[in-house]
Amino acid sequence: MPSTSMRVAALLACAPLALAAPKTTAAKQAAAASSPAPPIRSHPTSISHGPYSGIPLATGALSNSIVGTGIPSLPPNPAATSYPSDGRLHEPQPAPYVPAGGMGTNGTPPVYNAKSDFDYESLALALYQEWIELDLFHDGLARFSEQDFTAAGLTAEDRYLIQFMAEQEAGHATMISNILGAQAPQQCTYNYPYRTVREFIDFSQKLTRFGESGVYGFLPHLDSREAAQLLLQSITTEARQQMILRQFDGLFPVPVWFEVGVPQSWAWTLLAPFISSCPAGQTRLVWQNFPALWILNQPNPARVNASAGYNETISAGMNTLSSANLTTSEACAYSNNTLDDCKPAITQNRTIPLSYPGRRVFLSWETPGKPVGPNNSYVTSSQAGSPKYVAWVTQLNVTYSSLDVTNATSGSTVQPNVETYAGDPAINGTMFIAITDDDPYLTPFNLSLINRHVVAGPALYQAG
Structure with a gap:
């Protein structure tokens, strides 16, 4: 890995718009155009997959001295x-032509470069995400045959x-x-739950959603x-990936007016369970791992009537669809009705919506203290009190619905009816x-x- 000074110079060299370009002769311009491009970071083309069975050498999130119990809610700056x-x-x-500010x-x-612990830990999390996506796409192509993809x-x-x-x-x-x-994180090994092409595609569109x-x-x-500028230019590519994977999943490609943002600990909670192990001395993260949440009647995009199933997911958190045990008449991929089918397409406008306001959603969750993530070295935790609400985080909204508690780890709620602006159902998409x-x-x-x-x-709730 290059030193900081070399790293900055290389980045500036690769970003000619960052600085005013000096005047050069045509010969110099031609020489610059033929110079070799910077190499990509090396990564294995084939790695093992499966759960981790060893003993963690470290436990818990990265931490330092802590000066408070939480970030206070303050009034706005005057x-x-x-x-x-x-x-x-x-x-x-x-x-001229430049406003102040x-x-x-x-x-x-x-x-x-990173200019704070917040920067470093946030960018390190993003790198963990890029590494798993790199492996995920390779794994799906290697795991399933040409015939499997054709059948999907x-x-x-x-x-x-x-x-x-x-x-x-890459x-x-x-x-x-x-x-x-x-000290940038290296690529790890992973454990994926999908068993079919349809499950792989659904897993991928959900992974890119929280990425x-x-x-x-x-x-x-x-x-x-x-x-932030460079990361913005990469994440816009990821947004396109997520839309494409929704199209492969037989979903409407862009069902929302605004894409949602979530905290780092939310992304890490969803990502960590699929990382089996990382190299010795791997950079650890500071972010929290929350207890996992199952959506028992998660809308299943593989169904003609997506809301009709129960216990049709293969993982908590992401709640990836299960395509097993669906009859031919239930599976929308086999429907001859163009309004019901969910074959890959540029767009799909299905007659029966995946979810709807007023739908009762059944939930089950874990208690804190479960080892998760790389080498089972992180531990789920929560500082919250008793469960009372379900937060629906989508587009520009954070909406709450009352939780009807069944017992200490299960309950249900009703999908709210709320719009971001008139004509835009806030609860939609992934x-x-x-x-x-x-x-x-x-x-x-x-x-x-x-x-x-x-x-x-x-x-992840598959609202549409």
């Missing part, structure tokens, strides 16, 4: 609403698209590794605006729910304050 927003210019312009706009050369309605061109997604992840992993430096949303949650909070002990008012920018109230979850 100056937060001082700007008049009247369409006029209120400060002298630093240059902005961050990183004073001509100082950008340095693409996916062609050779579709398989190549999945392969190209893996190549994109680039993303390289970019984040260059920012983090020598994308997990970055949206922390991106505006990074101290390093330079690193979205997030969690069990909470309270219903604090939160918005996308301060959603992480919900963490101390989380009893279990999050889980």
